[in-house]
Amino acid sequence: MNSFTTSWGAYRLTRFPEDPREQLRAWDAADEYLLRRLAGETEEPAVPVALSGTVVVLGDRWGALTTALAGHTPVVQISDSYLGQRATAANLERNGVPAGAVRLLTTTEPPPERIDVLLVRVPKSLALLEDQLHRLAPALHPDSVVLAAGMVTEIHTSTLQLFERLVGPTRTSLAVRKARLVFSTPDPGQARPANPWPLRYALPDGIGAVSGRTVTNFAGVFCADRLDIGTRFLLQHLPPTAAAGGRTRVVDLGCGNGVLGTAVALADPRADLLFVDESHQAVASAEATFRANAPAGARAEFLAGDALAAVPADSVDLVLNNPPFHSHRATTDAAAWRMFTGARRALRPGGELWVVGNRHLGYHVKLRRLFGNCETVAANPKFVILRAVTSRG
Structure with a gap:
C-alpha cells in the first residue's frame, strides 16, 4: 500500500482488487498536478479553486482525487468502472472519510442537475469523454470551474477540440512530469451537436x-x-x-x-x-x-x-x-x-x-x-x- 501525499494530507491508497504484489500505484502525476492546481500551488499564476457547491469528479480511476477532496467538500464521483468505484469505496473507508461525504454514480445514471466544479480525469476513450461531456454540459453555468487532467499521451488536439465544442473556450497548461491540465470556460449559450452515442x-x-x-x-x-x-x-x-x-x-x-x-x-x-x-x-x-x-x-x-x-x-x-x-x-x-x-x-x-x-x-x-x-x-x-x-x- 502506498501513501499519496497532497496539500490536504497523506492518504493510503490501493487499487482494487487489492494485491500486495501489485506494483502499480492508485494515482499518477496527472492526479498530483490537478490537486496542486486546486490548492493554488502550480507555477503559473493561480489561486486555490473554491471547492463549494456541487463538486463532480469524472473518471477518477482508483479514487485518489475523490479521497483527497472528500474530507473538505461533498463530492459526486461519476465512473464507468466497477473496479474503480470499489477501489474508491475501500480507499474512502481506509482513510476515515465519513459515509455520505461522497456520492458514487455510474456513467449510465442521471448526473447532477447543477455542477459548480467539474474535475475530469481524461479517459483513454475519447468517445466516453464525448458522451459524458454531452451529459454533463447542460448542468454547467457561467461560474462553473471545469478542470481536466491527463498524461501528455492522453491529451491530444482532438481532446481540446471536444472541450471547445461541448463546454466552451479551452486552453492547456505546460507539461509537468509528463502530465498536463486542461482549462475550459463554460459557455451555456453555446450550440452543441447532438450526442452520437449510443x-x-x-x-x-x-x-x-x-x-x-x-x-x-x-x-x-x-x-x-x-x-x-x-x-x-x-x-x-x-x-x-x-x-x-x-x-x-x-x-x-x-x-x-x-x-x-x-x-x-x-x-x-x-x-x-x-x-x-x-x-x-x-x-x-x-x-x-x-x-x-x-x-x-x-x-x-x-x-x-x-x-x-x-x-x-x-x-x-x-x-x-x-x-x-x-x-x-x-x-x-x-x-x-x-x-x-x-x-x-x-x-x-x-x-x-x-x-x-x-x-x-x-x-x-x-x-x-x-x-x-x-x-x-x-x-x-x-x-x-x-x-x-x-x-x-
Missing part, C-alpha cells in the same frame, strides 16, 4: 445466428464501431449449448456489447444467459443488444462486477470469454487471470470455459495450470480458441 450498426454475414443483427454500443465500449476480430472468430466456432432435460447456464464474461451471449440466445432460446463486465457502459450495451435481438422467452441477467466474484460456485455450465490485456493503459494479464480463476470456481463439474485470445499471449499455459487441461478448438494466424473443462471429480 452507436448502432449491423453485424456482417458469416458469423452464425447473429449475422446481420444490429448491435448497440454505448460510448467507451471496445470496438464500438465494428465487430472485434477476435469475437468474430469465436462466433464462427461457438459450442452447442442445448442440454437434454434442462436449461444451460451460460456466461458472457467481459461481455462488451453482448454479441456472444446474444448469439447463444438466438441459437438456443432455452439457455439462461448472464452478461458480466466491469464497465457499466458495456453492461448497458449488452442489455440493449440482447433486448433488440433475443427471441421471445429468452432469459438473461446483466451484471457489472469483478469477473465472476459474485457468481455462486458450481452454478454455471459454459463461460465464453474474450479477455482484455490492458487495464488503464497498463499491459497486464491480471484481468484475464481473475476471469479464468473465477470461471474455474463458478463452473459445475464438467463445465467448460471457452477463451479467444491473441496467440502470443500464451493463455493455454494458465488454463492448464488452473484446469489441468486445455484443448485448442481452432486457430488462425492471429487468434486461438481454447477450451478448458472442469474436473468431474
